[in-house]
Amino acid sequence: MIEVEQKFVVDDATLSPVLQAASFIGERRFTDTYFDDPCYSLTTKDIWLRARDGKWELKLPLRNAAQQSDDQYDELTDEDMIREKISLPKNNSLSEDLAAACFAPFCTITTVRKKYSLPPFVIDVDTLDSGRKIGEVELMVNTEAEIPKAVSRIKRFFEQHKIPLAPVRGKAIEYIQMHNPAHYAALRQAGVLRNID
Numbered sequence: 001m002i003e004v005e006q007k008f009v010v011d012d013a014t015l016s017p018v019l020q021a022a023s024f025i026g027e028r029r030f031t032d033t034y035f036d037d038p039c040y041s042l043t044t045k046d047i048w049l050r051a052r053d054g055k056w057e058l059k060l061p062l063r064n065a066a067q068q069s070d071d072q073y074d075e076l077t078d079e080d081m082i083r084e085k086i087s088l089p090k091n092n093s094l095s096e097d098l099a100a101a102c103f104a105p106f107c108t109i110t111t112v113r114k115k116y117s118l119p120p121f122v123i124d125v126d127t128l129d130s131g132r133k134i135g136e137v138e139l140m141v142n143t144e145a146e147i148p149k150a151v152s153r154i155k156r157f158f159e160q161h162k163i164p165l166a167p168v169r170g171k172a173i174e175y176i177q178m179h180n181p182a183h184y185a186a187l188r189q190a191g192v193l194r195n196i197d
């Protein structure tokens with residue numbers, strides 16, 4: 001399954017009628033630690049390797065980032081597939097092999113995520129330690145061919161509920177901008193900062 005998603009800036013006045021019509025699925029708190037090497041080899045290709053509460057995940061762009069107007073990433077959780085995509089041979093555990101290849105954590109973010117269902121959409125509302133809130137509307141599809149239709153449906157959902165479709169600085173991008181100017185400059189130079197810079 002492919003998750004087609006669009007983030008939005010949460011404005012409680014706009015969002016509360018939408019959430020009232022939705023069913024609350026649940027709330028979870030998780031911590032993401034993101035990894036890259038000193039040349040930013042992954043993130044400058046818009047590839048995001050993270051451990052979410054200790055479980056490895058790799059987010060890979062489905063299209064060239066410069067053409068993207070929405071968040072469309074493939075997400076791998078199988079460690080052998082992750083190794084294959086980042087060309088990391090197996091000698092020891094994934095974390096040991098990453099460290100040996102000079103991959104190190106560059107940011108850690110804790111999120112409280114509330115999940116709602118408004119079929120066929122799933123709505124996530126993330127709250128960060130800073131209090132900042134980011135929303136996300138998601139639709140699941142089976143094949144890449146179904147992505148354009150899903151993108152249109154999500155756009156219509158935004159119009160219908162008068163949610164502004166403005167570019168959103170994601171959590172990891174915001175962290176890098178605040179804490180690591182050299183990394184942020186490398187992302188900008190690589191053209192990875194979709195729609196914001």
Ligand code: V4E
Pocket residue numbers: 046048059065071073111168169170171172173192193194195196
């Ligand atoms: C894909 C990505 C990053 C990894 C973090 O992804 P994000 O969707 O922000 O995290 P989260 O916690 O909502 O993940 P989920 O639980 O939905 O899997 S960091 C940056 N990107 C891509 C990206 C980009 N290239 N440019 C801009 C301006 N923002 C984001």
